[in-house]
Amino acid sequence: MAAYILEQSFNPWESISEHQKSTTLDNQFGATATFIGTMRDFNDNVAVSAMILEHYPAMTQYYLEKLIDEATCKWNLLDILIIHRVGNIKPSDPIMLIACWSAHRRASLDACSWLIEELKHRAPFWKKETRANGEYWVEKNTNGL
Amino acid sequence: MSIQVKFFASLKETLNIDDHDIKSAATVGEVWDITTTNTERPNNVLVAINLEYAQFESTVKDGDEVAFFPPVTGG
Numbered sequence: 602m603a604a605y606i607l608e609q610s611f612n613p614w615e616s617i618s619e620h621q622k623s624t625t626l627d628n629q630f631g632a633t634a635t636f637i638g639t640m641r642d643f644n645d646n647v648a649v650s651a652m653i654l655e656h657y658p659a660m661t662q663y664y665l666e667k668l669i670d671e672a673t674c675k676w677n678l679l680d681i682l683i684i685h686r687v688g689n690i691k692p693s694d695p696i697m698l699i700a701c702w703s704a705h706r707r708a709s710l711d712a713c714s715w716l717i718e719e720l721k722h723r724a725p726f727w728k729k730e731t732r733a734n735g736e737y738w739v740e741k742n743t744n745g746l
Numbered sequence: 747m748s749i750q751v752k753f754f755a756s757l758k759e760t761l762n763i764d765d766h767d768i769k770s771a772a773t774v775g776e777v778w779d780i781t782t783t784n785t786e787r788p789n790n791v792l793v794a795i796n797l798e799y800a801q802f803e804s805t806v807k808d809g810d811e812v813a814f815f816p817p818v819t820g821g
Contacts, residue, residue: 638821654820655755657813660797661820685820697821717821725794725813726820727755738756739819 602673604665604683606656611684613637613698620682620700630679630702634709636717642692644739649730652690657725661685664724672701672716676708683716685726747808751781754815757791775802777812790817 603620617635642649669681680702690696699716703709721742728739752765761782771777774793778785793800794813806812 656820657752657754657794657815660794660813663797721821722818723799724820725754725815725818727816728819729755738759738816740756741817742819742821 602669602681604662604669604685606658606661606665606685606687608686608688610694611686611698613684613695616684616698617682617700620680621702624680626679626702629704632703632706632709633700634703634706634713635698635700636713637695638697638717640690640692640694640696644730647732649692649732651692651731653729653731653736654687654690654696655727655729656687660725661687665720668716668719668723671719672712675715676701676703676712678703678708678712681712681716683720685720685724687726749777749806749808750811751777752811752813754813757788757814757816761785771806773802774800774804774806774812777806778802778814788816791815792817 640652665683672678672681678701682700684698686696699713701709701712730737730739747770748767749771750767753761753763768780771780778787792815793802795804795806795810
C-alpha cells in the first residue's frame with residue numbers, strides 16, 4: 602500500500618508497473634482496477650491553458666493514507682497505489698492515479714471507484730486554472746459524471 | 747497557550763491573511779474571529795483541527811493546529 606504526492610510529472614503506466622514489481626503480490630492477484638485523472642484543456646466550456654494544484658501537505662498525505670486504510674477495511678484488497686500531483690500542471694498531464702489489486706474483479710473495481718470519489722471530496726487539494734483572461738480557483742468538483 | 751492557524755487556497759487570497767499563532771481561544775469559531783478580526787464567515791468554509799475535519803463549535807486546546815480552507819477540488 603502506498604500514497605505519493607508528487608511535484609513533478611509522472612508516467613502512471615510506469616508507476617503501476619514498477620509498483621506491481623516491487624510488492625509481494627506474487628501470483629495472488631486476478632484483478633487490477635486503475636483510474637488515471639488527466640488535466641483537460643477546458644472547464645465549463647472555457648479554455649484552460651495551465652493549472653496550479655495547491656494542497657495542505659500534512660493533511661493530504663494523512664488523508665490519502667487514511668483512505669487506503671478505510672478501503673482495505675471495506676474490501677478484500679491485495680494492494681493499493683495512489684499518486685496525486687501538486688504544483689504546476691499542463692493539459693494532458695496526469696493528475697491522479699489510483700490502482701487497486703485484488704484476487705477477484707469486484708473488490709478492486711468497487712474500491713477504485715470509491716477511492717476516486719472519497720479523494721475528490723475529502724483530500725485537501727485545490728485547483729487554480731489559468732484562462733485567457735486570468736487565473737481562477739475551481740470552486741467545486743464535478744459530481745461524479 | 748499557543749494555537750497554530752493556517753489558511754489555504756482562495757480563502758487565503760480573499761482574506762489576504764498569513765498563517766500565524768494565537769495565544770488563546772476556546773473554539774474554532776473564536777479562532778476564526780480572532781485571526782480574521784471578526785470577518786463574516788463564508789458559508790462554505792471548511793475547518794480541520796490537527797488534520798481532521800472539525801466544526802466551528804469544536805473546542806481547541808494548547809498546541810492544536812487549526813486550518814481553514816474552501817471546498818476541496820482535487821482528483
